Amino acid sequence: MGITLWEPRQPLAMARPASPTVEPTVEPTVEPMPEVPATPAEAAPQAASPPRETELVSGEPEPAAAAADAVATLDWAPLREQVATCTRCDELVANRTQTVFGVGNPQAEWLVVGEAPGAEEDKRGEPFVGRAGKLLDAMLSAISLDRGSVYIANILKCRPPNNRDPKPEEARNCRPYLERQIALVAPKLILVVGRIAAQNLLQTDTPIGKLRGQVHTLPGSEIPVVVTYHPAYLLRSPAEKRKAWDDLKLACQVMASRSS
16 A cells, blocks of 8 residues: 555563553654545544433334343354344444444454444445554554454444444444443453544543543443544644554553553
């Protein structure tokens, strides 16, 4: 594709014990992330309201708690099948080509959570396969990871029409699937990319600029969560790539501390 990998001149030592604080103390010299011209299809996303309690969009009559119970014991194969045949959101069902379940190592230590499938993801049935996916691959490569060594999933399993932001009720309808994926993977760390994914996963309306730079905990668990910018945003705002690199260093420090 003609995209140079984003790599630090001195790769991070993944197994080195972290310092007591999560703030990096040494600034490594880093090659800039690949510069890829933006296209009109990757215009900035519309603003979305924070997640809120709401009824199901349509379809299934059961409340969210009962829906979560229905998938809480499913293994990978029946969970994938239930996602593939889900009809809980009429608008998403009517506009999707297929659902986008997730990809990667089902026993990964790192779980990457994004927002929702785009046009290419909807076509191929795999998350992060477009230009933003190439940049995500470069980001993972910079910390000695790849999509085969992590697990990648989205808040939504269906593409919103015209790539609009997920509606809060859609995210709520889909949350039991993501929660079951998290339970099955049992990651040591979740790297969440983008404002919408971060706000939904952490159940907050805090801006992403304030969510970055600190270690959160997934609600209802002890899994640490690190927030960074979405690769699509970084393609439009390359000046923010340095901050994304800081986020990756923080994530590596958290992993090192959990392995020591």
